[in-house]
Amino acid sequence: MLRPPRILMILTSSATMGAGGEPTGLWFEELATPFTTFVDAGAAVALASIAGGPAPIDPRSLKPKGENAPSVERFLADAAASAALAATLPLSDTAAEDYDAVFLPGGHGTMWDLPRSDALAGLLGTAWAAGRVVAAVCHGPAGLVRATDGTGAPLVRGRRVTAFSDSEERAVGLAERVPFLLETRLRDLGARYERAADFQPFVLADGRLVTGQNPASSALTARLTLDALAEASR
Template sequence: MTSVLIVVTGSDHWTLNDGTLHPTGFWAEELLSPLSVFRDAGIPFTIATPGGVRPTVDETSLAPESTGGAEESARQRAALDAIDDQLAAPVKLEDVSADDYAAIYIPGGHGPMEDLAVSPVLGKLLITMLDAGKVVGSVCHGPAALLSATKPDGEWAFAGRVMSGFTNDEERQAGLADKAPWLLEDRLRAAGADLKVGPAWGPFSVVDGTVVTGQNPQSSTEVAEKIVAQLKK
C-alpha cells in the first residue's frame, strides 16, 4: 500500500551563532496542511522522529500573527490535539525501513537545522529512497534535512537537483538571519542544489523527478499535492 513517512524534527531549539538556544521545533502548518492533503487522497502516513521523541511545535507558528488570525490559530491547535496520540508516540527514525514507504515528507520549522541536517540515519534513508525512485518531499526549512544525504564518496545525493527552500531574504525578514549559524539558501546552493525561489512569503514549489520541495509555509499544501500527484503516476 502507498504510504508516506513523515519525518519531524526532534529538536526543541536551534543553536544560534552566539551559543544561545532559540526555542523552535516543527512549524504547525507545514505538518497539518500536508496531513490534510494526504488524508483527502486516502494515503496513510506514519510520523517518525529521531529516537522516537515527542516532537515540539514551534509556538510562533501557532500565534495569530503567523496563522492569519485567532480563528485559524485555534483550528490548528485543535488539529494538533486530534493527532496527539501519534505525536506522543512517533516511530523511531532509527527503526524505519525504506521498503515500507512510497514517499518521505519533511516539514520545516527551524528544528531540522539543528538535528535532521546532520543525521546520518536520515541521510542513509534518503539516499535509499532516492535511489529506489521513491518520492522525497520537503518544505521551508525542511530541505535542511536533505543535507544529511552524503554518499560514502562525499558526494551529496541531491547535487544538481532543482529545489526550493526558505530564502535568505525571508530569514532576514523573520529576524534571525544575523543570528543564524548558517542560512539554508546559502548551504543548499553551496552543496550543489539548483535552487529556485519565488517572491518572499508567496507559494512556490518545484518538482525535479521524484523530488518535491517548497519555499515557505505558504507552499506546504501545494508541495503535498505534488507529492500525491507523483504517487499516482
C-alpha cells in the same frame, strides 16, 4: 499502486535554537496541512522524528484554539493524529523500503538536528535509490544537505530545488542565529536553487524530488508529492 500510498513524515526533535537558545521546533502548519492532504487522498501516514517521542512545536506556530489555520484546527481535534505526534517513531526504527514517500516538514528546529543525523541521511539515500519520492518544505530541505544519490553525489546536485530563502531568513531576523543559511548551502551543494518573492507560495517538482519554499507552500508541496507518487507508480 493498488494499495494506498504509505508516507513517512519525519519531524525535528530540536526544541531550542542551539544549546540554551530560544524555543523552536516544528512549524505546526507544515505538518498539519500536508498530513490532512495525504489522509484525504487515502494515504497511510506515519510520523517519525530524529529522537522519537513527542515532537516539539514552535510556539510561534500555534495560536489559541479557533484562531489557527483550518488544517491545524483539524489536526488538533483529531485524537489519533495528536497521539501520533505525542509518540513519534524514532527514526532509527523506520526503514525507507516500508514507505512510498518521505516528507520533511519545516520549522527552525530542523536546522539543528536534521543535517546532523546520519540515520536521516542514510534513510533518504536509501529511499532515493529505491525509487521513492522525497519531499520537503520550508526548512525541511535542511534534511537533504547530507543525503546522497546512488552515485554518492549530493542528492540535490544538478536538481531544481527550493527552500526557505536567505532573504526570508533575514526578514524574520534569524539569519545570524541559524547554523547556516539554507539557500546558500543548497547552492554550494550544486542544487539549481530557485525561489519566488519572500513568503509567496512556490514549489518545484524535479522528478521524484519535491520541495516548497516556505509555509505558504505547504499545501501545494503536498499536492505535488501526491502527483509524484502517482507518476512513480505508473
